[in-house]
Amino acid sequence: MPAYVPPLRDLSFVLHEALEIENSGIAGYDEMTPDFTGQVLEEAGKIARDVLAPLNIIGDEQGCTLENGVVRTPEGFKAAFDTLREGGWTGLDCDPEYGGQGMPYALAAAVGEMHSAANMAFMMYAGLTHGAYSAIHAHGSDAQKAKFLPKMVTCEWTGTMNLTEPHCGTDLGLLRTKAEPQEDGTYKISGQKIFISAGDHDMSENVIHLVLAKIPGGPEGVKGISLFIVPKFIVNDDGSLGERNALSVGKLEEKMGIHGNATCVMNYDGATGYLVGEAHKGLRAMFTMMNEARLGVGMQGLSQAAGAYQGALAYAKDRIQGRAVTGVEAPEKAADPLIVHPDVRRMLMDQKSFIEGARFFALWGSVMIDAAHHGDESADDMISLLTPVLKGFLTDKGYEMATQAQQVFGGHGYIEEWGMSQFVRDARIAMIYEGANGVQALDLVGRKLAAKGGKPVMAFFEMITSFCKEHREDEAMKPFIDPLKAASKDLQAAGMFFMQNGMKNPNAALAGSTDFMHLFGHVCLGYAWARMAKVALGKLAEGTGDKAFYETKLATGRYYMARQLPATGMHLARIQSGAEPVMALDAEAF
Structure with a gap:
């Protein structure tokens, strides 16, 4: 490896x-x-x-x-x-x-x-x-922050999030974990949570679980959910650790990947918990964690693609198989290296152009988070709109690119000793946890497009339009501006289809939600590549000493615009086919 x-x-x-x-x-x-x-x-x-x-x-x-x-x-x-x-x-x-x-x-x-x-x-x-x-x-009391945060910052104590139960995942309104109020202001937490990543381990002194539970007598459904701090060991007033709390690991899940992380079934048997924020307002507090986690998971999709690509590139340069169709390129060897073959180049360019575009997209998103933390409302609106795209698109494509990297190895990619299987298996979970990607697409179409009367999505379109207008006379930018403009028009047409059809037939919008998320993701990466191309062209015009880097950047970007961005047309065609092809069969006919 x-x-x-x-x-x-x-x-x-x-x-x-x-x-x-x-x-x-x-x-x-x-x-x-x-x-x-x-x-x-x-x-x-x-x-x-x-x-x-x-x-x-x-x-x-x-x-x-x-x-x-x-x-x-x-x-x-x-x-x-x-x-x-x-x-x-x-x-x-x-x-x-x-x-x-x-x-x-x-x-x-x-x-x-x-x-x-x-x-x-x-x-x-x-x-x-x-x-x-x-x-x-964001939501704890001053006393809770003083008690728990210093050692969580240093990871002397680690943390988790406990949402999922055996009978409910996405539909949190069904959760059954109870929080019985006690006279001293604490709560007794009872129930079972599953799929708890890092639920227990031997690398920290304490584990601080954040647990969603319902206080008896509260509202039904998600309006009755509260959030609680439930530490593995009770923390005394002086910060020292006291007795073991009434919680335990029921078992470790056997998983497809991320084997080095302990995915636990957690049992709470009257464990002492501390309410975070207001009663029955737990989802708002938990979503502070969930939204951050979704951006982190999007980065995981990128990271696994990047790690796998490095392995595939090294292998393609080293492994000799066949001869180049245009003539022998390594006459001193029995065969030419894999990288001479156009289809291997295609796979590597798919990976490289995605990874570098996704890196810009993810870091651009992180800059918006910083701006939002300092009171920039427009940045807050934009990152809220783009969060499901960052999570869903980057993990879907990250998994696809990890699989492409595995494919470069041929049969050796299927053998564990080369390490490609692990990237594929590890990347797979990123499409599922912190809100499965289908749910991210539903959130994007069902909530984010209409947020604030559509102001954030209109701001996104204006950003793209302004950029294209600014550079429309620049001949060197033409391979980037023309495809970006066409892709943006596809995205706007998809949004218009939802507006015209979604109210009278909600399935018409929801059947196209995943295609819309991918269409949106491609436009974001197209914008990323156009932004990066502008910089690279400027550096080359200045006579930079790093000529090879910028020329490579431009060639990689042109590949994305020519070979990947046209996928927006396919996604639009699927969206405009409506709900009928998706919903045509009765359940019994499957």
């Missing part, structure tokens, strides 16, 4: 040349100079390459084990977790009041891509903790 190579040059290009973060006017970004971020990313890349990547296959092979009620992580995981903690990486963008470093979320996202590409299952322990931290930070 090839060693992981941190994409430092490309991360710097996106952050500082394409997004120009230090000049964006966002609070704290003026300190994000290329020298500063370069040092941070270089150190993060070393950890990814030297510490996390070597453990990836170990975690996959060994998995986690449950011994006498205690979960044991794979060999080397605890030492690696200590390395993250001691370097302050777990609190990179956390509040300094609670021991964090206060860096922008965008920098943490760039670090997160590398760490997740190197070892996705391992990084879920810290990632889920960050999400739980964010929910408590």
Whole structure:
């Protein structure tokens, strides 16, 4: 399995040349100079390459084990977790009041891509903790924040989110876990939760579970859901750990992938819990965690594609099979390397053009999150609109690209020793958890398009239109502007179809929701490539010394615009076919 190579040059290009973060006017970004971020990313890349990547296959092979009620992580995981903690990486963008470093979320996202590409299952322990931290930070009381956050920032205590139950996943209104109020203001939590990632392990002193439950007598359905902090060990007033709470791991799930992460069935048997925020308002608090997690999961789709691509590229350059149809290219060898063959080039270009476009999209989204945190309402509206696209499109395509990378290996891609199978298996979960991608598409079409009277989506269209108008006279930009304009028109036509047909026949909109999410995702990557092309052309015109990098960037972007972006026409045709082809059969006819 090839060693992981941190994409430092490309991360710097996106952050500082394409997004120009230090000049964006966002609070704290003026300190994000290329020298500063370069040092941070270089150190993060070393950890990814030297510490996390070597453990990836170990975690996959060994998995986690449950011994006498205690979960044991794979060999080397605890030492690696200590390395993250001691370097302050777990609190990179956390509040300094609670021991964090206060860096922008965008920098943490760039670090997160590398760490997740190197070892996705391992990084879920810290990632889920960050999400739980964010929910408590946004909705917890001052006392709760003071008690729990400092050690969650350092990952001395880790965190989880507990939503799913055996009988309900997406439909949280059906959940049965109860929270009985006690005289001292605490609650007794009873019920069972399943699919709890990082639910227990041996790498931290305590696990802080965020649990959705219903207080008896509350409203029916989702309006009666509350959120509770339920620690594995009770935390005393002085911050020390007390007795074990009444919760346990029922079993570890046997999974297709992410074997190094402990996916637990959690049993709560009258465990002590502490209400977060208001009673019956738990979903609002949990969605603070869910929305952050969805962006993180979108990054996981990108990261697994990126890690798999590195392996496929190395293999395609090294493996000799057949001769180039245009003539022998390696006469000193018995055959030419795989990379001479057009169809292998196609697969590699699919991967490369997706990964680099998705990297811009994800980091652009993270910049919007930083802006929203500092009160920019338009950025908040835009990232809210784009969150289901980031999550759904990047994970669908990330899995597809990981499979493409596996295909480059032929039969060897199906053999475990080459490591490609793990990227495919690990990437698969990203399409399912934190809201399955079909649900992301429904959220996009059913809620986000109409949010604020359609103001955010209209702002998106105006952004694309203005960019195209600005560069319509630039002949060098034509291979980017013309396809982007056509794709944007497809997206607008799809939205118009929903407006004209969705009210009288909701199925007409919902049957096309996944196609719309993908159409939207392609437009976002088309915009990403057009933005990056503008920068690359400018650098070449200046006579840059990094000519090869910018020429490669332009060629990769042209590939996406010519070979991938036209998919918007296919998605539009599917959408405009309406609900009839999808709903034609009675259930008994399947």
